[in-house]
Amino acid sequence: MHQRQSRLVPSRLAAALTTLLLVSMLAACGSTTATNSSSSTAQAATGATMIAATAAPTMSTATTAATMMAVDTTTSGATMAATMSAATSAATMMAATDTATSGAMMAATSASTGKKIKVVTTVAPLTNIVRNVGGDRIDLHGIIPDGTDSHTFEPAPSDAQVLAAADLILVNGLHLESPTEKMANANKQPNVEMVRFGDNTITQNDWIFDFSFPKDKGDPNPHLWMNVQYAMHYAEVARDALIKTDPANKDYYTQNATTFLAKLKQLDDGIATSVQTIPAGQRKLVTYHDSWAYFARRYGMTVIGAIQPSDFAEPSPKDVASMVDQLKAEHVPALFGSEVFPSKVLDEIGKEAGVKYIDTLRDDDPPGKAGDPNHTYIGMILSDMQAMIPALGGNIDALKSLDPADSYAKN
Ligand SMILES: [Zn+2]
Numbered sequence: 001m002h003q004r005q006s007r008l009v010p011s012r013l014a015a016a017l018t019t020l021l022l023v024s025m026l027a028a029c030g031s032t033t034a035t036n037s038s039s040s041t042a043q044a045a046t047g048a049t050m051i052a053a054t055a056a057p058t059m060s061t062a063t064t065a066a067t068m069m070a071v072d073t074t075t076s077g078a079t080m081a082a083t084m085s086a087a088t089s090a091a092t093m094m095a096a097t098d099t100a101t102s103g104a105m106m107a108a109t110s111a112s113t114g115k116k117i118k119v120v121t122t123v124a125p126l127t128n129i130v131r132n133v134g135g136d137r138i139d140l141h142g143i144i145p146d147g148t149d150s151h152t153f154e155p156a157p158s159d160a161q162v163l164a165a166a167d168l169i170l171v172n173g174l175h176l177e178s179p180t181e182k183m184a185n186a187n188k189q190p191n192v193e194m195v196r197f198g199d200n201t202i203t204q205n206d207w208i209f210d211f212s213f214p215k216d217k218g219d220p221n222p223h224l225w226m227n228v229q230y231a232m233h234y235a236e237v238a239r240d241a242l243i244k245t246d247p248a249n250k251d252y253y254t255q256n257a258t259t260f261l262a263k264l265k266q267l268d269d270g271i272a273t274s275v276q277t278i279p280a281g282q283r284k285l286v287t288y289h290d291s292w293a294y295f296a297r298r299y300g301m302t303v304i305g306a307i308q309p310s311d312f313a314e315p316s317p318k319d320v321a322s323m324v325d326q327l328k329a330e331h332v333p334a335l336f337g338s339e340v341f342p343s344k345v346l347d348e349i350g351k352e353a354g355v356k357y358i359d360t361l362r363d364d365d366p367p368g369k370a371g372d373p374n375h376t377y378i379g380m381i382l383s384d385m386q387a388m389i390p391a392l393g394g395n396i397d398a399l400k401s402l403d404p405a406d407s408y409a410k411n
Helices: 047-058 061-069 076-081 086-096 099-108 122-137 159-164 178-187 230-245 247-276 293-299 317-330 345-353 378-387
Strands: 003-004 008-010 023-026 029-032 116-120 137-144 169-170 193-196 284-285 302-306 313-315 334-338 354-359
Touching: 076 378, 099 169, 099 354, 116 122, 116 230, 116 354, 122 137, 122 169, 122 230, 169 178, 178 193, 178 230, 178 293, 178 345, 230 247, 230 293, 284 317, 293 302, 302 317, 317 345, 334 345, 334 378, 345 354, 354 378
Parallel strands: 003 029, 116 137, 116 169, 169 193, 284 302, 284 334, 334 354
Antiparallel strands: 008 313, 023 029, 023 302
């Protein structure tokens, strides 16, 4: 395969989310276009990042405890929490706790400090995995807001204070959150561990370099969690890290992990079965955002290509034409875009090639809103399967009985 740089033209649509990334793999004729820089450059603060950056400074060190409480909540919840004063935040936290559970909450706190441990994570799916293990006995703060492009995310200055107060920091690794890791290293307490899920799950031999993450850039595809087997390992890593940090709650974390792992196993098995219902020749993915590499390897699908126009640019007419030809030659039944990266060009390619265009895939943005039963890691993967499997000619009967809601014990 050879690589060629795509020509770009300015987009008036201001797709506006990241740096340009056009990738079109032409497996049939052996040519690949791959320009990637989304994870290696931080140019172009995205619209969503701008929002995050402007919202975050409303939180201060003094309100860290309150801020922690706001995890998994809506922006307004976070803002409310952040407005609490330092003097009242602890008391408010207790007051906000159901009185019936406050006794259990007290018992659940760390033996050494008398407080819940503060755990900091990054992208929403990982935050939810940690939530399902740590339950309500941890103060959990996901730094990267829902719906934000995690690849170009730059933490806000106020995140330094959140990281400084952390008892445990859990990140994906594989170069996904480099700016956040850098800030963590500069601000965390010396005895606090930063655990990288990805690096604890696979070795470099298993890294995938591909369309959006070419080897010459050095940044592997980081989306390990889209493979549920890897997500199960993430849950185990979270369990072990929480127990090490807060041994007083070992039994609670262990039980939650066991429950959650059983559900993830059900999800993993259900996806494997569902993919088998897709006609063999149609187990192919052409996506906008390149987040399906490890999923495909696990479940026997092939990622034919990924396109990611951004940074006010779109693929050239020639590249669009090549993609249309490829889709026709490969008999790919559907094209997939994602919530976080809306794209018009994929829609046009789909129409020209006569294939369905579905723009609801998610890899770091669980569906619904905080508190919804499906606003979870499992809910996100189920939503993806609902969008993907039937569009490729299969069915998801094997996943119908799976409850996406959080499963941790509430006490
Ligand atoms: Zn991604």
